[in-house]
Amino acid sequence: MMNGRSGRYPNPSSSFRSVPSVPQAITWIKMSAGPGTGGATSSQVKGVPNARSRAAFMTRLRKHYGTDSGSSGWAVPVLAREPPAVNQVAYGGLSDWSITGWSDTLRYLQRVQHLGRDEKERPVEWETISQSGSEGAYREGSPRSRDQFERAIRSMPGGAKGAYFYPPYPLTIDRAEGCQLYDVDGRCFIDFANHHTAQILGHGHPAVLEAVRGQLSRGIAVGGPMGVEAALAEELCRRIDSIDKIRFCNSGTEATLHAVRLARAFTDRPKIAKFEGGYHGSHDAVEISVAPPVDRAGPASAPRPVPSTGGMAPQAAAEVVVLPYDDEQAVERLLIQHRDELACVLFDPKVGMYQTRPAFAQFLRRMTRQHQMLLVFDEIVSFRVGRGGYQELCQVTPDLTTLGKIIGGGFPVGGVGGRSDIMDLFDNSGPPTGLGQSGTFSAHPVTMVAGLATLEQLDDAAFHQLNELGRHLRSGLEKCFQRVPQQAQIVGQGSLFSIYFAAGPLADYRSAAEADSTPVRDAVRHCLQRGLFLNHNLVMNALSLVTGEAEVERLIAAWSEILPPVARADGALGVAAANRAGT
Known part of the structure; x- marks a missing residue:
């Protein structure tokens, strides 16, 4: 199992390799069982339009891609029109969600090119897999979170603990340690939200745990000082x-x-x-x-x-x-x-x-x-x-x-x-x-x-460490944003930072309201695919005392990859930003 602080995700069934920068790459279609089990059917191949072609597609895939009959699931590669992002979401051989790459992409391309030529339907294109941006990857990577949401929505309004809802459903967190969050699907994320800025020491700090355990042994709530x-x-x-x-x-x-x-x-x-x-x-x-x-x-x-909400007293605004x-x-x-x-x-x-x-x-x-x-x-x-x-x-x-x-x-x-x-x-x-x-x-x-x-x-040295790391993060993202034509900017102070898709200065509510919100959801999902957990709107993120320079560098590197595909998915981002800038 990989160590989360090294920037890898724990997954017992997959190796981790880098996705090369090539014009085309492979993505995968998940099938529910291996060919040896008799459990896979043509209807389980996603994205192939009709039953006849699905059956033919299955036959060709089985001919070229076998798997152990004892495996609980198998995955097949198909030609993608656009290369997946680095560390694209995929399924491993044991049906576990993983971050997987392919070091010999050209060899795989050669093996699947004929599938597109021999059938009337082309293999599944990248847009079909991704379900408009990165939502498809989000869904594929979080089936247990989806199950938890479906359970929660039956007894909680919106299935969420508060006003915020992240479509199509929020991730359910299983545990938190240091600067890392682990969701119920076993994935690890570096936490740059820190519970809406509240966890300044990170999660599970030994001093806090010791103090809490000591108090619990004395009394939880006693009705007096x-x-x-x-x-x-x-x-x-x-x-x-x-x-x-x-x-x-x-x-x-x-x-x-x-x-x-x-x-x-x-x-x-x-x-x-x-x-x-x-x-x-x-x-x-x-x-x-x-x-x-x-x-x-x-x-x-x-x-x-x-x-700002319904149900308020009629005279509230007048006060x-x-x-x-x-x-x-x-x-x-x-x-x-x-x-x-x-x-x-x-x-x-x-x-x-x-x-x-x-x-x-x-x-x-x-x-x-x-x-x-x-x-x-x-x-x-x-x-x-x-x-x-x-x-x-x-x-x-x-x-x-x-x-x-x-x-x-x-x-x-x-x-x-x-x-x-x-x-x-x-x-x-x-x-x-x-x-x-x-x-x-x-x-x-x-x-x-x-x-x-x-x-x-939180002595002076701790605040110095937090604030210096915050300055390093903002400086790194500023340089990253300057290298791309899309208008994005970072603001903040100390260990706090927010990211906006905007051209002009962000000095008040109205200038922030003019920022383009269209790319935000895809940007957040791209961050999640890279193991980075930020607030749902990219605003009011925060570092913790256990966040290190390595984690910050990983965030900076990720955004240099995130901005171009987010801009392509949105299309109008550059135009909207230019219009606001008066160009």
């Missing part, structure tokens, strides 16, 4: 200068919900401001203009609040002022216009998605202070860019900060912290303050010890 919540709170207060006190909850959604309530209670103002394209969880106060259709979103300098990202003049005008009714400005730095400017965050601090609004930094994602989060890098002290993801060590978590005079509204140890926050599993002890163990690994 165990001391571990204070230890994590103290560590976060030490790291983040703006946080005097912190209250834990169970998710980033809860964190922003309570931050908004704190701001309204403290200022006695009803409305909040947020930025177009900013996602702060799934509650009515913030799920406005997350990804609005541009034709409904109003002018760029004064965006219209657009509900939100939507701001354009990185437009100081427009933001200043809107804040002045609503200064008597805005409790806070909720700001996600977008360090992994846009080309951000620290000066813009500094401008927000000046404006909110001038108009007596609270500045709330949503650092649920951006806290991973440095020991003190993005606010330390841009030298801004917000009034409140929301946290999540990495502070839970892989377990559900959220937190809101900030100035003592604001946070003390949550203090129920004295006279009633009129504001409450509770949750059965808030500050769960297992989460607390996992989070503390994670932070103990």
Whole structure:
């Protein structure tokens, strides 16, 4: 069995060789049984149009390609019009999914050329096998994931655990170790998503596992404090200068919900401001203009609040002022216009998605202070860019900060912290303050010890390693993208990165919305075929502390192969990008 860190996939039935760069290559058709078993029928040959020709095709294939009668399955090569991508999906001799190549392609071509000449139907062409792009390969490689999806959809809406769905079905993960994911079909992937950026140490870090096991032996959930919540709170207060006190909850959604309530209670103002394209969880106060259709979103300098989901309170949008990202003049005008009714400005730095400017965050601090609004930094994602989060890098002290993801060590978590005079509204140890926050599993002890163990690994050296590797990745992909005519670009900061098919600068929601989404699905599938796991939309990917230079180099090399076939499949990509660039 091959080692996943070496860039190979474990498969007991196939050897691994490189696919040569030749004008034509061989792909394979899967058949359910070997000729010696009597189990294969002409109807099981995919892509040969009618029964008579299928039977003749089977006869010729059996004549030239035998297999052990004891084998559970066999595979036959057919001529492909286009060469498969390097490490093309195929079936091995024991019916296991594998990444297989053929070192002597010309010999195989000579052996199958006559099959096309002798029959009225040509052997199966590459487009037929691939089912429009790489979906065919995706399906062929993940039969157990398909089975799991068919099971899940009977009892779960959409068969998925949340809002995201990757057609035709998501991969089901069996286990995770270090920087690798293993799916239920036995394939290994290098993880560049890291659970939506949350797994900064990678999967199964020994320190986290040890802390969790120790806590499990003491108690899982006891209904009262165990001391571990204070230890994590103290560590976060030490790291983040703006946080005097912190209250834990169970998710980033809860964190922003309570931050908004704190701001309204403290200022006695009803409305909040947020930025177009900013996602702060799934509650009515913030799920406005997350990804609005541009034709409904109003002018760029004064965006219209657009509900992002059905079922929201009718007045929800009216309680939100939507701001354009990185437009100081427009933001200043809107804040002045609503200064008597805005409790806070909720700001996600977008360090992994846009080309951000620290000066813009500094401008927000000046404006909110001038108009007596609270500045709330949503650092649920951006806290991973440095020991003190993005606010330390841009030298801004917000009034409140929301946290999540990495502070839970892989377990559900959220937190809101900030100035003592604001946070003390949550203090129920004295006279009633009129504001409450509770949750059965808030500050769960297992989460607390996992989070503390994670932070103990994240010293200055760890962040330096992560951020330097992130710079290397972005630099390598920039050079890769410059070598091809298609418009693709990478943005990000620290250990975060996003890939867009776009020509112009990516400075805000609308410029990102203009990116061409058509090639994304095929690009993701091409990545999967090469053992690379990225987010479904190529946005907000993240490195972990156990990701190495070898894994990053493999990603860079893969994209130099991915861009040309993705562009060919899309066809209009180059034209669309050129039109957006004004050429």
